[in-house]
Amino acid sequence: MSTPIETPHPSLADLRLATVLAALADPARLRAVRTLAATGELPCTELQQAAGLTISRSTFSHHQRVLREAGVLKARVDGARRMLSVRRDALDACFPGLLDAVLATAPERIGTR
Amino acid sequence: MSTPIETPHPSLADLRLATVLAALADPARLRAVRTLAATGELPCTELQQAAGLTISRSTFSHHQRVLREAGVLKARVDGARRMLSVRRDALDACFPGLLDAVLATAPERIGTR
DNA sequence: CAATCATGTCGATACTCATCGAACACTACG
DNA sequence: CGTAGTGTTCGATGAGTATCGACATGATTG
Numbered sequence: 228m229s230t231p232i233e234t235p236h237p238s239l240a241d242l243r244l245a246t247v248l249a250a251l252a253d254p255a256r257l258r259a260v261r262t263l264a265a266t267g268e269l270p271c272t273e274l275q276q277a278a279g280l281t282i283s284r285s286t287f288s289h290h291q292r293v294l295r296e297a298g299v300l301k302a303r304v305d306g307a308r309r310m311l312s313v314r315r316d317a318l319d320a321c322f323p324g325l326l327d328a329v330l331a332t333a334p335e336r337i338g339t340r
Numbered sequence: 341m342s343t344p345i346e347t348p349h350p351s352l353a354d355l356r357l358a359t360v361l362a363a364l365a366d367p368a369r370l371r372a373v374r375t376l377a378a379t380g381e382l383p384c385t386e387l388q389q390a391a392g393l394t395i396s397r398s399t400f401s402h403h404q405r406v407l408r409e410a411g412v413l414k415a416r417v418d419g420a421r422r423m424l425s426v427r428r429d430a431l432d433a434c435f436p437g438l439l440d441a442v443l444a445t446a447p448e449r450i451g452t453r
Numbered sequence: 454c455a456a457t458c459a460t461g462t463c464g465a466t467a468c469t470c471a472t473c474g475a476a477c478a479c480t481a482c483g
Numbered sequence: 484c485g486t487a488g489t490g491t492t493c494g495a496t497g498a499g500t501a502t503c504g505a506c507a508t509g510a511t512t513g
Contacts, residue, residue, distance in 0.1 A: 243451030252362035325441035338356030420480035
C-alpha cells in the first residue's frame with residue numbers, strides 16, 4: 228500500500244527557480260517561511276500567529292498553498308491539523324545556498340507591502 | 341559639482357529582500373541577469389539578444405527598470421547607450437550568497453512562463 | 454451525537470503587472 | 484541638417500494574484 232498523498236508536493240525534479248523566487252517574493256510568505264525555519268514544524272494557525280500575520284485564514288491558506296506548490300513547504304497531516312515545515316533538503320539540493328541566504332537576511336531588510 | 345544622476349539607483353540601505361526576489365522571479369529578468377553576470381557590462385539591445393529574449397524593446401526597458409529599481413542592475417550612460425551591469429557588490433553586501441545561488445542554478449531549473 | 458476546532462474551497466473584488474505599439478528624446482554619423 | 488540607432492515613456496489591455504467572507508469538510512471533544 229502506497230502512502231496516500233493528501234496535499235500534493237512537487238518532486239525534486241519539478242522545482243523551478245522562478246517559481247520558488249515568486250513564492251518567496253511576498254513579505255507575508257517570507258515571514259512565514261523564516262518563522263517556520265526557526266521554529267521547526269508548526270500547524271497553520273500557530274505559524275500564522277508566530278509569524279505575526281494579521282490576515283484572514285483563507286488568505287493564509289492561499290499563501291501556504293503557493294509555498295507548498297512551489298516546493299518550499301511540506302504539509303504533513305496530523306489529525307485535524309496540517310503540520311507545516313520547510314523543505315530544506317529539497318531546496319538545498321536544487322538551489323544550494325538560496326534558502327540560507329534568505330534566512331540570513333536581517334528582518335529590517337525584508338521589506339513591507 | 342555633483343555627479344548628475346540620469347537613472348536613479350537605490351542605495352545599499354534601501355535594498356529589500358522581497359523587492360529583489362520579486363525582480364528576480366520573472367524568467368525573462370532572470371535570464372537577463374544571468375547573462376549579464378556571465379558577460380559583464382552590456383548595452384540593452386545586446387543584452388536582450390544575448391539573453392535570447394524575444395520581447396519588444398519597451399517590455400525589455402520595463403524589465404530593466406524593475407531590476408534597476410530593485411538594486412540588481414546598474415546603468416551607466418555611454419553616449420547613446422546605457423551600459424548595464426549586475427550590482428554584485430551591493431547584492432553580496434546586503435544578501436550574501438543570494439546572487440551566487442541564483443547564478444549557480446542550472447538553466448533547465450530556471451522555469452518558463 | 455452535537456458542538457467545536459482546524460483548514461480548505463469558492464466566488465467576488467480590487468489591484469498589480471507583463472506585454473505591446475506608438476510616439477518621443479537623445480546621440481552618432483553622413 | 485537629416486537619417487539612423489538606442490532607449491524611454493505613455494496609454495491600453497489582458498492575465499495574474501492578494502484579499503475577503505461564506506460555506507464545506509473532516510477531526511476532536513464533551
